[in-house]
Amino acid sequence: MAAISSRYARALVEVVLEQKIGPDLAVQQVNSLVDVIRESSELRKIWESPSVPPEQKRRLLDAIASKMNLSRTVRNFYAVLIDHQRIPIVEQIARQFEVELDAQLGFAEAQVTSARQLSEQEKRELESRVATITSKKVRARYAADPDLLGGVKVRVGSTIYDGSVRGRLQKLREELVNS
Numbered sequence: 433m434a435a436i437s438s439r440y441a442r443a444l445v446e447v448v449l450e451q452k453i454g455p456d457l458a459v460q461q462v463n464s465l466v467d468v469i470r471e472s473s474e475l476r477k478i479w480e481s482p483s484v485p486p487e488q489k490r491r492l493l494d495a496i497a498s499k500m501n502l503s504r505t506v507r508n509f510y511a512v513l514i515d516h517q518r519i520p521i522v523e524q525i526a527r528q529f530e531v532e533l534d535a536q537l538g539f540a541e542a543q544v545t546s547a548r549q550l551s552e553q554e555k556r557e558l559e560s561r562v563a564t565i566t567s568k569k570v571r572a573r574y575a576a577d578p579d580l581l582g583g584v585k586v587r588v589g590s591t592i593y594d595g596s597v598r599g600r601l602q603k604l605r606e607e608l609v610n611s
Contacts, residue, residue, distance in 0.1 A: 433521055434524070434528075437524040437525040437527075438528050438532070440509075440512075440518065440525045440529075441525055441528035441529040441531070442532050444462070444505075444525075444529050445533050445536055447505055447509070449536060453503060453505055455533055455537060457503070458503070458505070458506065458533070459530055459533065461500070461502050461506040462506055462509075462529055463526055464500060465500065465502065465510060466522055466526045468500070469519065469522055470523070475492070475496075476519065478492060479492075479493075479514050480517070480520060486514070489514050493507065493511055493514060494507070497510075534571060538568050539568060539569045539571050540562070540563075540566045540570050540589070541571055541572075541573070542570050542573070542588045543572075543573055543575070543587040543588075544558060544572050544573065544574050544575070544584055544585070544586050545575050545580065545587075545596075546575075546576055546577070546585075547576070547577065547580040547596070547597075549574075549576050550574060555574065558584065559572050562593075565588075565593070566588055579598065580596040580597065580599075581597040581598050582596065583597050583600070584596060585599060
């Protein structure tokens, strides 16, 4: 399924960039419709049902798209997902869309975990440091974990930068054991 969701996500990224649609707007619209689908089991059943005619499914999509003021591109993308029976993996496609779009735009997704909530100034400084290290623009998501004791842990892709007190203590322990 990962290959399928990746294929759809890349196709949408190409269209969004080609048509010069604001990336943030496209992500917001894609995710808002995912939320609607997640919250409405009836809608999901209709769009997943092979017994409901495709025209009826698209009319329902048009009504929702109109109410949500979705761009024509996002509306058409969801029509393709409905027609190809991909609604069961729509959440995976939306997540992959964000990843693919960030990659095309030169962004790195950073997951930052700190012992406490960081101030806006600390966040800016941290994002600047990560941008320097990765040579990419950074989009960071923050979480607090009091178990870290202090410092921060940053994950960019599969790489973890551990500047937490707990991480430093662990490294020190390993060095003492190995010497």
